[in-house]
Amino acid sequence: MITFESVTYTYPNGITALREINLQINDGEMVAIVGGNGAGKTTLIRHINGLLKPSIGRVLVDGLDTRSASVAQLSRKVGIVFQNPDHQLFSENVEDEIKFGLKNFGFPEDIINKRVNWSLKFFDLEEYRKLSPLMLSGGEKKRLCLAAVLAWDPKILILDEPTVGQDFIQKERLSQIIKMLLTQGKTVIIVSHDIEFIWPLQPRMIIMSAGRIIADSPSELIFNNISLIKEAHLIKPQLVELYERLRVKPNKPFPNVYEARVWLMNKIRGR
Template structure:
């Protein structure tokens, strides 16, 4: 790479920061240089300090977020972030924040994408070319004249990213840029970001939990926890510590973790694979294919990581019945088309599909937030078109994709108590339920805080706790793990499992295929307002073409099993580990 492309675009020198109301530094002694044309990944559990690093890159810290800052941040080799305003630095450093909704304010998608580029005076023809290119790359062409706030969460995220890329900043800072985007869309966005970094010499800092999407795209990887860098180096170097990284609650590539556990079990693996292709090449010489093909399907288990959970069943009553449901939004957009669906009491169902497939529109009919254009929706015998929202709230608990649309109080305790007080519960019972929900979600220490000043992950847990305090019989979770590290995501899903075991019906919309595989007994796949597939999870994840048609992809261990010749879908790392240890060559003679 030419010398000029290696110039330092952003430098953190001994950076540390304590928020005004905080008691300790959230980032400590960070030194990091971002060179032009290079992509750096920072990952770590919630609370590691990742978002603080992003806010400091364009001057939001210390100018907008007050506190005590140590060290120095220099932009483009000469601009000290303490001395230059956010508006001055924003042309040089484009920042995509965790919540895209806060960055969208124009009347149409194309206006949003062109806004920054026009303000910074880019040539008109350049703006037109970039607009068309970015609309196509982010799959927003057909939505170009819509209001951005009418898009799905994933489409909003893609729109906000396109708006930043359009004005061509020298440095790009992306805080969880694909948290709301479907799997294949995530891959497309991340590949685009990495390609533009190399082609246009742009320094890029990515904050991501989805490591399996990143392994071949980044030049350097940092793992942080509690404000400090724990591991740093190339992706392959860092992932040699995969079991430790997994232990601090990060979602590591399944095949990498699987190989590490096989190596711990005595398999002489010379390296750890970074993707499914590498894993097949590495593991195939050790496997008896004939034995693998004859392995029986494991029995369903109630263990949290042994397979999909079963409750309810064929004999259970139907609690949600959707018949001929169509919904057309006011702007004329058809979102659902003659859809039929039944969910039985006690089921744990995942609704999957690409952004804009109609998932959120469907579940908003379950509690009457939306009314059918045609068709009917009945929940626990109530016709949702006729029942009031207050009536439905005690039956269906709805956790929104964006917690900011759900939170309305200035104190976390009052947020959790809000629905209970509206029901007229005695204050003693309100306190008991709030305390229990706060303990379940590990937010007791936040009860006196202002929720609007907390991180996206903390706000998500507050929203979940507020709904759980209502104790509804049907729980609908729309992307409940957005902004959470893998440990927190599993904690939320584990809590849903406990409620499910107590008889609650659980419906989850998620893009996290690993969690869907691990927790849900049934999968409904949607595309273009229709149901493409409705099947038990193991069967659904074998349907590669159907999943791909809705921009989905089975978990890595499922893909690995398919390529090695497994006759049934592996759903978790533990299932894959058990199967492979059974069919290892020479396993019976001590080899």
């Protein structure tokens, strides 16, 4: 469980990036954090694994105060995958890249090997085991970054703009992976403005603006408020827009195209 207790954060140059944040994220939740540039999203996630410590207030991760724990200690529980793979891949080969985190956390050799094998298989990277990460395509690099973090099995996974520069197939894969992690009881937090990607996951949505949380509710409710959407620099998912324009409609927007099809076909055929 993650708890923010009236957290305010001011950068050394005097700019306040978070103001009075109160937030609780429970185990197994799927959360999307959205908002324009400079809204404070990246500052917020950096508080969860202790990269940044609150100026005022406190952040608790499973009851552990982030001010009294090291980044390494917290990262064991909270895995963050940052946006740009080129900012983290450095090893000679794919296998070593995955080992890096496991070694840092002091896993024994046999477990390291097991975990490496598991994540190579899970992320479909086995054929690249001995290849340099630099030789991989954009999508494969992204998967490797994910593999390198999930290898140490953190309870909480944070994805920072995971879909930037990714093509459709990669996005679909990513979506599958996220769903699988959720069934395993992991907490998944996504920072993204790719609304067409987020919508089918039907997360709890947190909208940030100017360092504050201005909305926090299930995704199906968030798009009722037009001024809110504008402030978050979002546009409506196409399925929501379609839902709103239909004269006959179910009681809530279609979460994905498949359910939209089922409903429409039933309505039209099921006379």
